[in-house]
Amino acid sequence: MHNHLELLCDFSELNWVFNESQSIDSFFEKLVDMVAEHMQTTVCSLYLYDEDHRELQLQATHGLKEDAAGSIRMQEGEGLTGKALSEKRSIVSGKASNHPAYKFFGGVNEELYESFMAVPILRGINKIGVIVLQREEGKPFSKAEVVVTQTIASQLANIIENARLLVDVNRSGFADVERPNVSLALVRGKSASDGLVKGSVVVLRRYQDLTEYLSEMPIDVLTLNDFHSCIKETASQLESIQVEVEEQLSDVASLIFSAHLLMLKDSSLISKIETLIAEGNSPAKAIVEAANYYIGRFSKVKDHYIREKADDVRDLAIRLLRNLSSQKDDLCKLRDKIVIADQLLPSDILKLSHEKILGIVLVSGGVTSHVALLARSLGIPLVIADESRLLDISGDSFVLLDATIGNVYVNPDQAVLEIFTKKQQQEVALADLELEGVTTTSDGERLYLYCNINLLSDLKVANRYKAEGVGLYRSEIPFLVRSDFPSEEEQFLVYKRLAAGMPGKPLVFRTLDIGGDKVLSYYHHEKEENPFMGMRSIRFSLLHRDIFARQLRAVLRACAKSDLRVMFPMVSSLEEFLEARRVLFDCQQELEADGKDFCRAPKIGIMVEIPSVVDIIESLALEADFFSIGTNDLIQYLLAVDRTNEKVASFYIPHHPAVLRTLNRIMKSAEKHDVSVSVCGDMASREIYLPFLLGIGVRNLSVDPVYLPRMKKACAGIDLQQAEKVAQKILALSSIKAIEKELL
Numbered sequence: 001m002h003n004h005l006e007l008l009c010d011f012s013e014l015n016w017v018f019n020e021s022q023s024i025d026s027f028f029e030k031l032v033d034m035v036a037e038h039m040q041t042t043v044c045s046l047y048l049y050d051e052d053h054r055e056l057q058l059q060a061t062h063g064l065k066e067d068a069a070g071s072i073r074m075q076e077g078e079g080l081t082g083k084a085l086s087e088k089r090s091i092v093s094g095k096a097s098n099h100p101a102y103k104f105f106g107g108v109n110e111e112l113y114e115s116f117m118a119v120p121i122l123r124g125i126n127k128i129g130v131i132v133l134q135r136e137e138g139k140p141f142s143k144a145e146v147v148v149t150q151t152i153a154s155q156l157a158n159i160i161e162n163a164r165l166l167v168d169v170n171r172s173g174f175a176d177v178e179r180p181n182v183s184l185a186l187v188r189g190k191s192a193s194d195g196l197v198k199g200s201v202v203v204l205r206r207y208q209d210l211t212e213y214l215s216e217m218p219i220d221v222l223t224l225n226d227f228h229s230c231i232k233e234t235a236s237q238l239e240s241i242q243v244e245v246e247e248q249l250s251d252v253a254s255l256i257f258s259a260h261l262l263m264l265k266d267s268s269l270i271s272k273i274e275t276l277i278a279e280g281n282s283p284a285k286a287i288v289e290a291a292n293y294y295i296g297r298f299s300k301v302k303d304h305y306i307r308e309k310a311d312d313v314r315d316l317a318i319r320l321l322r323n324l325s326s327q328k329d330d331l332c333k334l335r336d337k338i339v340i341a342d343q344l345l346p347s348d349i350l351k352l353s354h355e356k357i358l359g360i361v362l363v364s365g366g367v368t369s370h371v372a373l374l375a376r377s378l379g380i381p382l383v384i385a386d387e388s389r390l391l392d393i394s395g396d397s398f399v400l401l402d403a404t405i406g407n408v409y410v411n412p413d414q415a416v417l418e419i420f421t422k423k424q425q426q427e428v429a430l431a432d433l434e435l436e437g438v439t440t441t442s443d444g445e446r447l448y449l450y451c452n453i454n455l456l457s458d459l460k461v462a463n464r465y466k467a468e469g470v471g472l473y474r475s476e477i478p479f480l481v482r483s484d485f486p487s488e489e490e491q492f493l494v495y496k497r498l499a500a501g502m503p504g505k506p507l508v509f510r511t512l513d514i515g516g517d518k519v520l521s522y523y524h525h526e527k528e529e530n531p532f533m534g535m536r537s538i539r540f541s542l543l544h545r546d547i548f549a550r551q552l553r554a555v556l557r558a559c560a561k562s563d564l565r566v567m568f569p570m571v572s573s574l575e576e577f578l579e580a581r582r583v584l585f586d587c588q589q590e591l592e593a594d595g596k597d598f599c600r601a602p603k604i605g606i607m608v609e610i611p612s613v614v615d616i617i618e619s620l621a622l623e624a625d626f627f628s629i630g631t632n633d634l635i636q637y638l639l640a641v642d643r644t645n646e647k648v649a650s651f652y653i654p655h656h657p658a659v660l661r662t663l664n665r666i667m668k669s670a671e672k673h674d675v676s677v678s679v680c681g682d683m684a685s686r687e688i689y690l691p692f693l694l695g696i697g698v699r700n701l702s703v704d705p706v707y708l709p710r711m712k713k714a715c716a717g718i719d720l721q722q723a724e725k726v727a728q729k730i731l732a733l734s735s736i737k738a739i740e741k742e743l744l
């Protein structure tokens with residue numbers, strides 16, 4: 001190590017150079033070179049914090065690929081570097097890729113340097129940036145090196161603040177100085193539905209002005225006759241799509257395309273277009289004008305069910321324009337494309353799936369969970385990225401979408417493409433594995449892997465991977481895509497198909513879990529201030545007994561011959577459970593009186609996802625037949641972190657000691673009363689938590705079907721005795737950091 005003082009002197013010299021030259025980029029470049037040399041590391045990178053966007057941007061690097069600077073951005077709290085800043089502490093790791101908070105950046109050679117140190121640059125309470133040092137695996141950073149780097153960081157804070165002042169005086173954006181077109185080589189988002197796809201992109205803006213389509217249309221040559229044949233063609237197209245979707249997605253198909261068909265048959269829209277044509281407008285212009293008139297009127301209405309109608313009009317107008325156009329295929333062609341969109345509704349996901357798109361990048365702050373659930377069930381990789389510049393990339397851009405970790409690579413180089421293709425091949429090989437029906441640990445303990453079903457179409461994958469049964473059926477999904485509450489008969493048909501899809505195996509049916517971010521456009525007319533704390537799940541069902549009873553009657557009838565287990569979500573007290581169970585018993589009595597065939601002895605269980613039930617779990621264990629732990633909500637309520645709010649994502653920590661100890665308490669109480677427990681939240685599908693879960697006694701896991709091969713493989717690699725020891729060790733730890741070390 002070089003003399004520490006020497007380094008500090010060099011800095012003051014740099015300060016002078018900086019003041020003289022006013023060239024910030026070259027100053028930062030010299031700086032990282034100098035630190036790398038003094039610290040004898042292969043990589044030194046400087047990230048600066050952009051307060052407006054609350055994100056870090058790689059400003060200069062020594063050791064990573066030269067063009068990486070400017071292209072890498074991450075949110076505060078994201079990855080190890082973002083975490084160092086948000087937690088205002090240095091993070092050191094001997095093998096960075098094993099760290100739970102690690103996020104991979106492709107294409108900059110980061111993967112070559114596993115020894116990692118990130119030191120935040122702070123000035124008072126102000127966050128300035130992060131300095132990151134990296135070198136090859138096997139050469140971990142010592143405590144002394146951390147101290148030196150921290151000193152460097154505190155020196156840097158001063159200099160960078162000067163730089164900021166200068167930039168402000170020059171009235172140009174800090175990050176943009178000498179780099180007006182920051183490249184978008186890699187955008188890091190959040191994975192909402194797994195998968196790896198590559199292809200060219202198409203950008204869909206929900207509020208894109210329809211008149212933009214006119215530039216691609218033949219305006220003058222079309223006649224009223226053309227418009228009439230276009231209506232015919234569109235109607236028959238919509239009818240056949242509706243039939244096709246109904247066959248494939250019977251539970252959720254409902255009226256998505258029928259709504260368009262109805263509009264097409266509605267004389268007010270069509271006659272408005274005809275009048276406009278008669279007045280001398282071209283058919284294309286008339287369609288746009290009439291559609292805009294309705295879109296304008298619908299959009300002004302507060303009720304968001306009506307507002308969604310504006311989308312229907314828009315979608316229909318685009319379809320009409322497409323059919324009217326001689327370049328049908330070019331206008332809005334989606335097949336085999338990666339769609340970049342600024343907003344998506346659940347019905348959009350179904351439409352896009354029908355168009356056979358490859359994947360989706362959703363550019364928006366938050367995502368409602370049913371959009372993600374639908375994408376997962378339809379096998380569409382989906383990344384949510386808070387990077388609006390993606391909406392401006394050109395249509396000939398080529399993108400790699402790694403939705404397993406949330407990375408979007410725009411126009412990647414050959415090296416990135418090769419790494420990506422290899423990963424893609426490995427995923428395909430895993431998905432193609434012929435799986436054994438039975439899951440065991442390496443020392444022979446029998447485990448049970450169930451599946452979470454969102455759409456009936458998930459059953460195919462679940463059966464292919466030999467799920468032991470349905471561990472969670474999210475019954476709200478068919479409710480979410482309709483325009484009204486489904487009747488008992490409609491539900492009966494859906495649940496019958498569900499039961500037939502996994503005959504002879506356990507079927508855990510969760511009653512309606514709406515509210516929170518699962519909004520019914522036909523019911524939730526008024527926004528709740530705190531929807532996750534609001535009229536959700538079982539609270540809704542108990543408030544609307546008729547809707548609840550209709551659902552229970554439908555499932556009891558549909559599963560008359562099945563191993564049915566009914567589960568109530570979001571139970572918070574013993575009374576609530578007993579009340580819900582009473583409604584079920586009442587339904588059974590009614591069905592008996594009606595002379596209907598129904599399930600007489602379903603097991604009745606509780607979803608453990610509200611912290612209040614953990615304290616009364618023993619009393620609940622005396623009443624309930626089973627528990628299923630919904631870690632997604634349990635974590636959100638235990639840690640007071642909105643699970644859909646990207647801004648607090650770094651606080652959503654499944655391995656927080658309070659979460660792990662709570663899980664252990666639940667397991668111990670259930671064991672004492674011999675009540676079966678499963679884990680059905682996302683934690684159950686993360687390999688890193690598997691040893692802990694098995695170690696505290698979990699034997700039943702319920703995961704999305706696509707995760708079955710991966711989890712089965714992971715289970716087989718676990719030695720239970722070892723896992724028990726690890727779990728005990730972890731339970732004794734009180735700090736997140738210490739637990740992270742153990743989990744590696």
Ligand code: PEP
Pocket residue numbers: 472474513609629630631632633634680681682
């Ligand atoms: C959970 O909360 O963990 C869960 C499985 O339910 P959902 O994600 O549907 O709220």
Ligand code: MG
Pocket residue numbers: 569609630632633
């Ligand atoms: Mg839940």
